[in-house]
Amino acid sequence: MVVRKDAKLVRVAVRSGKKLAIVTLAGLIWIQPVWHVGTGWFGPVSSAHAASEQAVKLSEEYITSGAKLLKYQYTTTRSGKSVKVLADVIQVDLTNPYVHLDVMTGKEGQVTTRQSVQGMARETGAVAGINGDFFSMTGQGVALGGTVSQGTLVTSPSQLTGMYAFAVRNDGTPLIDRFEFQGSVMTDSGLVFPLSGINQEAYITEPDKSYSHANKMYIYTSAWKSEDRPKDSSTTPTEVLVQGDVIQQISIQAAIPAQVPSDGYILRAHGAAADFIAANMYVGQRLDTSYRLRSVASGQELDPAELKMLIGGHTLLVDQGKPSTFTRSITSISGSSAVARTAVGYSKDGKYAYLIAAEKNSNSSGMTLAELQKFMTAIGVWRGLNLDGGGSTTMVDRPLAENEATLTFRTSNGDGSQRAVANGLGVYTTAPQGTLKGLKVSGESSILIGQTVTYSLKGYDNYYNPVDTSGIQAAWKADNGNVSWTGADFKGVKAGTSQITAVSGEAKASMSVTVLGGKDLDSLSSTTTYAPLEAGTSVSVPMTAKLKEGRTVEVPAESLTWEFKGMKASVSDGVLTVQSVNPGAKVAYATAKYDGFSSTPIVLSTSVEQIWENFENAAYPISFKGLPVETTGLASIVQGTGDRQSSKVLQLDYDFSNGVGNKFAYAEFNGTAGQSIPDGSTAMSIDVLGDSSLNWLRAEFANPDGKAVYVDLAKPLNFSGWKTLTVDLTAAGLKPSAKLKRLYLVNLEEGQDERALMGSVSFDNIKFTSPVMDGDTGVQSAKVVMTVGQKSLTVNDKKQTIDVAPLLKDDTTYVPIKYVLDSFGGQSEWNSTAKKITVMSGSTVLELTVGKKEFTLNGARKQSAVSPIIVDGRALVPLRLVSEALGIDVKWEKKTKSITLES
Incomplete structure (x- = not known):
């Protein structure tokens, strides 16, 4: 029996992985490679086979003494097709005296405080780690299974069937059991x-x-x-x-x-x-x-003090080196679906623990539980269990010579972000300060054309922990013109790969740097999507690229060239300025180009300011909410006073007297749903009756994906009486169908005694400036009838001649795009050198290339079943592809071979 009067989880300083030693170089340093692709220091690439499955080790790299990161490509057959999956394994030598495993919990080592795996690793000094046990997404964020950290039982296992746990005894031997x-x-x-x-x-x-x-x-x-x-x-x-x-x-x-x-x-x-x-x-x-x-199996009692650590999991996956029968239903965790997976296991001799993550991202399709079982047995797992997967699957590791653990791969969450989880399994080093073993060039392995990046020379000791190399002076060079040395850093010049090298005395270290080209981009876009079309307009146009590998990067202004339609304009330091508008133009386009890849167009059009809400007949609820809960107040529509006595206004009363920390008083529109604002809004104005409180006044919008967009209206609120506030929304990142959710006041904790804690502000005449997207600025209403093989068509029952007939080939209808755009509005351009067709209509820009199924729609790379063709010297485009992009309905009459287009 174990007496526990205070089971507080204690973190010890010995976990810190940041062991540094100051070194200088007086001559030759022996540089020894520590990572491997192919053959070399670690020996040949290993392959493991299990029937039609194959696990091929791509690389391995030391994280610290006793821990390595192994990267695998796992090939399996799924639905009759061969599928390749990437899997990452942290192999920990449990017999190594300088490395150990422990449970990472929430913030400050406490439960009910979910945290990302990387956050837990940083807080506790872990050099690597994975997400851990299952937990209820709608609960308080507590692991379902038991948790032991350094001999202390932190959470007990829940009374649930078939749930197993992984543990390491004080003597370093691993076990997996149900407790x-x-x-x-x-x-x-x-x-x-x-x-x-x-x-x-x-x-x-x-x-x-x-x-x-x-x-x-x-x-x-x-x-x-x-x-x-x-x-x-x-x-x-x-x-x-x-x-x-x-x-x-x-x-x-x-x-x-x-x-x-x-x-x-x-x-x-x-x-x-x-x-x-x-x-x-x-x-x-x-x-x-x-x-x-x-x-549960043996009935043997286990004193938590006998354990270095224990973490709960789900079903047993591997037993005696073979896939085991699932000990718990896998329906609730989509066991038969290919998703991101996390698992843990150990070798037959008990020497090694394996922390395993199967990737699900643009480079990897995830695994089913059955596939995960086979992969685990293929790499030598003797006994293993399932940990939390899906969006929770996360692995971090400290790259060689670096000081902190970073993401090993892009998570399966839509934006690649890390989910806050209940706990994780961390790897810690207690190695003493060692002697310098080698050097490594540290920095981005891929950069953009025009991007300037600083690289540094870092070192690691004989325990593979980082060494401070600030005293080392090095000369830098590149082996070709893809990058150039500026005297302080490297700059991307053109797409391709370059080897950069740092030389100090007779020692040197190198790394390969790839300069990304247009072919490496999936999309290119700006947070600014609309702007007013008038001379003198000036808007910020920061550009962001999503790479095919999944990362999102900011594109330097100097990396871009610009094309303008319908206006004369320029872009300098990321700011677009309209110099003049072409005669008769109601819409114009600004399109950024990166190495030939086109961005989502910024649409500039005639704009109009309209009253969005004057509170005379608001047909939705407006309510008050305060944070923290001690904040009180009232949001109500009342009769105005003074020069507003004949109209209604929204009044927000607030009391920040109670509670601590930052305080917020919200006027919420339509509950938590918000109210839609005009698409493409470029500016907002609002009449405000100020109270000179010096609090901040802000607006909160919500994009269709639920992400909040915050806009400062007055920072601080330093006036009394009515005043019209106008704010630029062009760079706010508002998407079509965005909503205004709240107007609110912020009372910051810092300097709280300098601002009023009680007061009242009022709002009236909320207006938005948005583009006029009708007539020839968008898809016009029309009905067009064309017939395959005939050089004529009818537009709203009026017949006209065309110089090339629609063509039916391999069940696909091809048409000359010029006549479609003449009827429905828009314009097209033909680049004879690149054989590229650019279609522009309203806010839509479509780029198609003859003979290529890949196309771009509003700066995003897409794939089509067919490609444009050339017939008798004229380019014809797939009708269905273009009509869907422009929002035009298509009907096909098989008997007459006629096509009806309508919008």
């Missing part, structure tokens, strides 16, 4: 009541399907951050605060409104457990608590 929690609390009179768990949130137990906290007693330590112990438990708690083994407070039928102190714990009870407390406990009484883990 249950056993514990008790004993009064000084010898009365005992069972404990059901430690630091657990509410859940439904299995197989009995009951509430986890009903008639049960749980213990909560300072490792539990939240004051809800737990949230939404469907039970009313009785709580007991214990410090120094002595009861300090008993709260019957109510939670103690405080966090657990660092030197104590709180017993949380309900039903029969609460009755036991009421009948047998009192303030000043001594208590003893004890708890341990028990193997």
Whole structure:
């Protein structure tokens, strides 16, 4: 039995992976390679086979002494087709005295404080890590399984069937088993009541399907951050605060409104457990608590103090070196679907632990659980289990000679971001400061044309930990003209690969740098999508490129060339200025080009300012919300005063007197949904009755993807009386169908005593300036009938002659695009050298190339089933592709071979 009176999770300084040594060079340094593709220091590439499956090791690199990052390409057959998947494995030598595994938890080592894997690694000094246990996405962010860190039981395993855990004993031997929690609390009179768990949130137990906290007693330590112990438990708690083994407070039928102190714990009870407390406990009484883990399979008890670490997981995946039967249903985790996966296992001899992640991104298609099982056995896993996957799958590692762990690969989240997770499994080094072993050039391996990048010379010691090389002076050079040395850094000149080298004395280190060309881009766009078409207009046009490899990068202004249609304009330092508008033009286009790749066009058109809301007849609710909860106030539509007494205004009253930290007072439009604003809005104006409070006044918009866009209206609010505020929205990044969600005041914690805590502001006449996209600035209403093989068509029942007939070839209809655009509005251009057709209509720009199925639509690379063709010296385009891009309906009459286009 193990007595635990304070199970607080403690982090120790020995985890820090930033071991540095100052070095200087007086002569030759022996540079030894430490990563491998092909054959070399680590020996030949390894291949593992299992039936039709094949795992090929692409590379391996030391992270620290006793830990390597291995990269694999796994080939399997899926739905009759061969599929290649990328998988990353951190191999940890459990016999190495300088490396160990431990659980990474949320912020400051506490549960209920989810954090990204990289955030946990940085906070704890881990040199590598992966995401860990499963948790409820709608819950408090607590792992479902048990957690042990440095001998301390942080969370107990939930009562769920088939859930396994991975652990490492103090002697370094690994184990995977299914555990249950056993514990008790004993009064000084010898009365005992069972404990059901430690630091657990509410859940439904299995197989009995009951509430986890009903008639049960749980213990909560300072490792539990939240004051809800737990949230939404469907039970009313009785709580007991214990410090120094002595009861300090008993709260019957109510939670103690405080966090657990660092030197104590709180017993949380309900039903029969609460009755036991009421009948047998009192303030000043001594208590003893004890708890341990028990193997479900063997019945053997396990003292958490015997473990270096333990982390929960899901189903067993590998047993005795073979795929095992799933110990838990895999339906809820999409086990049969190919997604990102995380797993952990160990070798037959117990020497190695494997931290495994299967990638799901633009370069890799993910794995099913069955495929993951086969991959694990192929690389030597003897026993292994499934960890949380999908959007949670994340791996970080510290590249050789670097100081911090970074993302190993792009996650499967849409934007490649990291999900905040309940816990992770970290790799830590305790190696002493070593001697310099080698040098490495550090910096971006891929850059853009025109981009200037600084590279540095970094070193690593004989334990593969970073060494401070600031005292080393080096000369730099490149082996070709793809990049150039500026005297301080390298600049991308043209697409291609270059080898850059740093030389110090007789020592040198090199790395390959790729300058990305237009062929490497998937899309090119700006946050500015619309602007007013008038001479003198000046807007910021920052450009962002999404690469085929998945990364998103800012494109230097000097990397771009620009094309303008309908106007004369220029771009300098990322700012577009309209010099003049072509006679009769109602719409103009500014298109950025990067190495021949075209951006999403910036559309400039005649704009109009219109009242969006004057609060005279608002047909949706407007409500108040304050943060923190102590912030109070009222948002209401009232009759104006003074020169506004004949109209209604929106009044926002606020009181920031209570609560701490930054404070917010919101006037919310239409609940949390917001109200749609005109598409392409380039400016917003609003009449504001100020109160000279010096608080910030802001507007919050929401794009269709749910991402918030914040715009400052007054920073600070330093006026009284009515004033019209106008703000530029061109660079805000608002997308079509964006909504205005809130107008609000911000009272920052810093300098709070200098701003008013109570006051009232009012709003009226919210206006938006947006483009006029009708007539010849967009797709016009028309009905066009064409017939295959005939050199004529009808436009709104009026017949006209055309010089080339529509063509039907291989079930695809091709048409001369000029006549479609003449009828529906727009223009086209033909580049005879590149055999490229550019179609412009309203806010749509389409680029097609003869003989190529790949095309770009508004700066994004797309793929078509067919390509444009040349017939009798004229370029014809696939009708369906163009009509869908422009929003034109197409009907095909098989008997007459006639085509009807309508918008």
